[in-house]
Amino acid sequence: MMKNPHKVLPQLMAAVVGSWGYFCMGTSRGWGSPGLPSLNRTLDFEMDADDFKWISAVPMCGSFFGALVVSIPMQYFGRKKALVGHYLLYIFGFLIAGLTCFGKHKAMLYIGRILQGLAVGCTTPACQIYVSECSSPTIRGRLGSITASSLALGIWVAYIIGAFVEWNTLSFIFSALPVVFLLLTCLMPETPIWLLTHGREDEARQALQQLRGKNTNVDAEMRRMKEHHEKTDSGKGSIRFADLLTAPVLKPFGISLGIMFFQQATGINAMVFYTVSIFQSAGSSIESRYATIIVGGVQLVFTIASGFLVDRYGRRVLLLTSAAITSISLASMGTFFYFQRIWGEATATELLGWLPLVSLIVFFVAYSGGMSNVPLIIMGEMFPSQYRTMLGTLSSSFNLFVTLAIVRFFPDMLLQLGNDVTFFIFAGCTVTSIAFVYFLLPETKGKTLEEIEGIFRNVKKHEKAAEAEQAALATVSTQFTHIFDNQCGLVSHTMFPPAEEKDVERGFVF
Structure with missing residues (x-):
């Protein structure tokens, strides 16, 4: 349906x-x-x-x-x-x-x-x-x-x-x-992906809008396509034979x-x-x-x-x-x-x-x-x-x-x-x-x-989860009011798990 x-x-x-x-x-x-x-x-x-x-x-x-x-x-x-x-x-x-x-x-x-x-x-x-x-x-x-x-x-x-x-x-x-x-x-229309990879972002958005319907919000899909293109295009250059292997x-x-x-x-x-x-x-x-x-x-x-x-x-x-x-x-x-x-x-x-x-x-x-x-x-x-x-x-x-x-x-x-x-x-x-x-x-x-x-990238599920966990922990910061010697201030700090708790119960996923 x-x-x-x-x-x-x-x-x-x-x-x-x-x-x-x-x-x-x-x-x-x-x-x-x-x-x-x-x-x-x-x-x-x-x-x-x-x-x-x-x-x-x-x-x-x-x-x-x-x-x-x-x-x-x-x-x-x-x-x-x-x-x-x-x-x-x-x-x-x-x-x-x-x-x-x-x-x-x-x-x-x-x-x-x-x-x-x-x-x-x-x-x-x-x-x-x-x-x-x-x-x-x-x-x-x-x-x-x-x-x-x-x-x-x-x-x-x-x-x-x-x-x-x-x-x-x-x-x-x-x-x-x-x-x-x-x-x-x-x-x-031309395909949005081809237009985007050739630097024609406005035309890519118009083509995507035409393909998804005029009343459809295409912002999220366009953002995802653009982020993926920027990530893959950053080190692209010319295609080398070694890349194909x-x-x-x-x-x-x-x-x-x-x-x-x-x-x-x-x-x-x-x-x-x-x-x-x-x-x-x-x-x-x-x-x-x-x-x-x-x-x-x-x-x-x-x-x-x-x-x-x-x-x-x-x-x-x-x-x-x-x-x-x-x-x-x-x-x-x-x-x-x-x-x-x-x-x-x-x-x-x-x-x-x-x-x-x-x-x-x-x-x-x-x-x-x-x-x-x-x-x-x-x-x-x-x-x-x-x-x-x-x-x-x-x-x-x-x-x-x-x-x-x-x-x-x-x-x-x-x-x-x-x-x-x-x-x-x-x-x-x-x-x-x-x-x-x-x-x-x-x-x-x-x-x-x-x-x-x-x-097809050699990234296992547990590796991706560990990377996401560490990235999240490394960027979590809290701001709180610290009262010390009658002085108030904002303290920013990074939260990490205790050393002995690292990698606890981390198994292998095949």
């Missing part, structure tokens, strides 16, 4: 508009599933089997570089301007891909898909960091999960439209939508890389890019294009639903539950292909033809319930503010590099290892992620971005 809708609605609007880049990412990723079979069916220019593999995977090549390059405009021009600029890449990428039907040369298709990939790379850090920096701690998880919902919506829309139009028409449609998103983004930076960065790896090691993007092909190879009795629409719809619904759970149950619980069920569904998919190899395709389809669809639906339900959005939320909130742009882009680049490797070599894995072994490998990676999350990922639910930074 919204306790203060006037405070939440401006943040919700910023999160929705800031997340539309993920919708475009979804259309780019989802394009391959209906687009490649359509391209193969209507092909009237030279392309071979390897070209089809690379046309599917090449956006991930571009996205790797896009995620690195976007750090420059994000840092120097702002999160909002980075979002506005990256929509141009989507517009021209889809437009050039669609025009391939007139140019009759695969080079145009490659160029279009590379531009889409650059835009995809820009989307991941720019959108997620924008949404995180605009959101209040109590609803940051819910608003941060809108990005994953937008991604799922984009994929689903690509499935639906792609089922009824050819690949080039699909490209033209997806070149028009980013124009609308670009115009809406221009109406949104300190625990407050290295720990969250390593955890984020691990979560990003396991997110892609589920094979999610292989599923998205090759959903039609998976159903065809499984010999499913349901027509593949309709099966993909069902799967995409299920993914969308449960991704949205998970957004309402992430701030209620926390990041860890959702990730652990999601990984457990996802691994079971992957194992069941591998089991089907195992029996298909043992029994033959006809017998396996007759007896277990329903299993691929059920397994994929369960997979997308479980994946959407945690592994789809929580890694992105973590990336947007866990890094120290000073390094957030740089680490966010590096983390996104790593995620996209893993995506590229899996999407590009997924067909080769199916050919060399077999369908069953491939899915069993995905299941094994997902099971491993359970241990990773359980032992290494701290809970960040409901914490401010400043409090999350404190989690």
